Amino acid sequence: MALFNPKVFLTLTEGKLEGTEIKQSYKYLNALAGVFKNETARAEMDQDALIYEVQAYMPVEEGKSGGLFFGNSTIYPGKVDQEYFMTRGHFHSNFDTAEYYWGVKGEGYLILMDENRKIWAEKMTPGSVHYIPGKVAHRVANTGSEPLVFNACWPSDAGHDYESIAEHGFSARLLEVDGEPKLVEE
Numbered sequence: 512m513a514l515f516n517p518k519v520f521l522t523l524t525e526g527k528l529e530g531t532e533i534k535q536s537y538k539y540l541n542a543l544a545g546v547f548k549n550e551t552a553r554a555e556m557d558q559d560a561l562i563y564e565v566q567a568y569m570p571v572e573e574g575k576s577g578g579l580f581f582g583n584s585t586i587y588p589g590k591v592d593q594e595y596f597m598t599r600g601h602f603h604s605n606f607d608t609a610e611y612y613w614g615v616k617g618e619g620y621l622i623l624m625d626e627n628r629k630i631w632a633e634k635m636t637p638g639s640v641h642y643i644p645g646k647v648a649h650r651v652a653n654t655g656s657e658p659l660v661f662n663a664c665w666p667s668d669a670g671h672d673y674e675s676i677a678e679h680g681f682s683a684r685l686l687e688v689d690g691e692p693k694l695v696e697e
């Protein structure tokens with residue numbers, strides 16, 4: 512019987528994935544037009560600033576049912592005006608598919624919005640575990656001064672629906688108000 516070394520390695524303290532099959536993507540400020548409340552402020556900032564990056568291990572074809580994907584996201588600290596750097600956020604296109612997130616480094620909030628636009632946020636810290644039910648849009652904001660790192664696991668047929676967020680947004684935004692994060696209704 513053969514013995515194998517793992518193809519993918521997760522550095523537990525950093526949450527980073529290592530291995531030749533890992534896909535890596537980078538999101539710079541210039542790709543986030545219209546995402547933040549104050550678009551004028553966003554447009555005046557350094558467009559080459561790296562806001563977040565994502566690693567994904569996709570051992571089966573994307574869209575195939577029955578598989579699971581594993582990821583790492585790192586959101587850098589910063590704000591556009593009062594609004595913390597954050598991911599675009601999405602519903603899954605295969606609407607009723609769930610996902611796990613868990614915090615590895617840094618601090619922030621997982622912002623969740625259901626199909627009726629009811630919105631809430633869960634504090635993310637190293638070790639916090641978050642179950643994202645199906646039909647719930649999700650986005651993460653970094654409220655700290657260090658990179659916020661989390662891992663995720665989601666079904667291989669979940670997909671990403673960015674269009675409905677681009678069109679309707681989330682129903683509230685995480686803003687710094689009097690030095691504290693506050694979920695402010697749109």
Ligand code: 6PG
Pocket residue numbers: 565582584598599600601610649650663665669670671
């Ligand atoms: C997913 C996960 C996660 C997410 C990243 C980046 O469904 O794949 O929720 O990997 O994609 O954190 O966030 P955006 O996809 O919203 O840009």
Ligand code: NI
Pocket residue numbers: 601603610649665
């Ligand atoms: Ni997702």
